[in-house]
Amino acid sequence: MALFKKMDNLEEEQNTEQLNGETEHVKVLIVGSGPAGYTAAIYAARANLQPVLYEGMEPGGQLTTTTDVENYPGYPQGIQGPDMMEDFKKQAERFGTDIRFGLATAADLSQRPYTITIDDKKKIQADALIIATGASAKYLGLESEDQFKGMGVSACATCDGFFYKNQDVAVVGGGDSAAEEALYLAGICNKVYMIHRRDQLRASQIMQERVFQSENIEILWNAQTKEVLGDENGVTGVRLQKTTGEEYDISVTGFFLAIGHKPNSDIFRDYLEMDETGYIKTTPGSTHTNLEGVFAAGDVQDSIYRQAVTAAGSGCKAALDAERWLAEKEFEAKKAAQKEEA
Ligand code: NDP
Numbered sequence: 001m002a003l004f005k006k007m008d009n010l011e012e013e014q015n016t017e018q019l020n021g022e023t024e025h026v027k028v029l030i031v032g033s034g035p036a037g038y039t040a041a042i043y044a045a046r047a048n049l050q051p052v053l054y055e056g057m058e059p060g061g062q063l064t065t066t067t068d069v070e071n072y073p074g075y076p077q078g079i080q081g082p083d084m085m086e087d088f089k090k091q092a093e094r095f096g097t098d099i100r101f102g103l104a105t106a107a108d109l110s111q112r113p114y115t116i117t118i119d120d121k122k123k124i125q126a127d128a129l130i131i132a133t134g135a136s137a138k139y140l141g142l143e144s145e146d147q148f149k150g151m152g153v154s155a156c157a158t159c160d161g162f163f164y165k166n167q168d169v170a171v172v173g174g175g176d177s178a179a180e181e182a183l184y185l186a187g188i189c190n191k192v193y194m195i196h197r198r199d200q201l202r203a204s205q206i207m208q209e210r211v212f213q214s215e216n217i218e219i220l221w222n223a224q225t226k227e228v229l230g231d232e233n234g235v236t237g238v239r240l241q242k243t244t245g246e247e248y249d250i251s252v253t254g255f256f257l258a259i260g261h262k263p264n265s266d267i268f269r270d271y272l273e274m275d276e277t278g279y280i281k282t283t284p285g286s287t288h289t290n291l292e293g294v295f296a297a298g299d300v301q302d303s304i305y306r307q308a309v310t311a312a313g314s315g316c317k318a319a320l321d322a323e324r325w326l327a328e329k330e331f332e333a334k335k336a337a338q339k340e341e342a
Contacts, residue, residue: 023123026052028322029116031104032132032264034061035308036298038088039315040130045095047323052098054118059101060085061134062261062299063308072308084308104133109271109291127329128293128322131268131280132315135261135299135306140172144228148255152235153228155257157181166190169254170238172225174198178258179207185256186214193250194219195240220250228255263300272296279303287318293329295321
């Protein structure tokens with residue numbers, strides 16, 4: 001049944017309808033595969049909404065680039081991020097979620113059903129859309145940083161740290177991510193510089209203590225990166241500037257960014273209300289966006305908590321919100337059809 005195309009044949013199956021060529025119609029489309037997306041999928045599948053989930057560029061989301069997750073309830077000994085996301089995925093699959101590899105590259109939310117383009121090619125029409133696209137690592141925006149991306153510049157220590165075994169590296173940032181990355185690298189590398197623009201870390205107390213206790217992490221306070229230095233073989237160092245204006249160089253072969261994230265919401269910009277950073281606005285206490293039938297969950301709408309457990313919680317809410325909204329629409333459609341018949 002295409003809820004917004006025709007009101008008859010209400011019992012018809014929705015998810016298999018081919019509208020034309022590459023266009024497919026689904027009842028619930030979930031974009032994104034972090035804790036929010038998979039949890040939404042578990043709930044939507046259990047509610048028999050036959051969800052289709054597109055995994056995006058980074059299947060499993062940000063947690064696949066982290067190591068120990070020690071604060072997700074239910075794992076008293078902690079768990080590796082990638083293992084946890086594999087479990088989320090298996091649970092979503094167990095209840096029948098159609099999980100597909102592909103990136104949402106465009107959106108047309110001007111009318112219902114909403115149309116999402118996958119990999120610039122396939123079009124999916126969805127009655128209800130759950131956006132759980134998460135957020136991506138930010139870069140400083142330096143030309144030299146761009147030049148050495150993949151040649152010493154990385155935003156994922158757990159992905160690339162191994163390549164810098166026994167070498168000297170630098171991590172930029174003073175938050176929990178920077179602390180986590182620095183600690184991870186400290187276990188592999190000879191020396192880790194933590195470059196922070198202020199004289200105080202933003203990271204939680206427990207992470208700060210771990211950093212301070214680590215013998216091979218040195219914090220370079222009040223320092224901004226001016227330039228990433230390198231040659232044809234990759235990064236060789238970093239030019240820093242103190243708040244006093246004084247410049248100095250350090251010798252490193254790896255340069256890791258951990259300065260926060262940007263929500264992956266660009267393709268929805270023309271349709272959804274967002275804050276200045278691009279976090280999608282939802283009605284407080286729910287996952288409803290300004291468009292009915294479009295729900296946002298996880299880091300793409302959460303600039304404050306940004307935790308796996310809060311993302312999972314909002315994924316659950318999104319599926320419940322979508323289920324209720326679809327039930328209301330179906331009821332309205334049925335009533336309208338009955339009225340027409342009478
Ligand atoms: P945060 O926004 O918390 O920290 C970003 C850091 O980068 C800040 O120290 C900030 O400096 C610095 N920064 C930002 N922009 C620049 C710039 N242009 N140049 C130099 N420095 C810059 O992001 P995180 O990714 O660290 O954390 C996000 C959220 O996820 C937080 O809520 C955090 O607690 C959570 N988290 C929890 C973890 C855990 O519990 N294991 C692990 C990782 C993240 P300044 O301090 O001056 O603003």
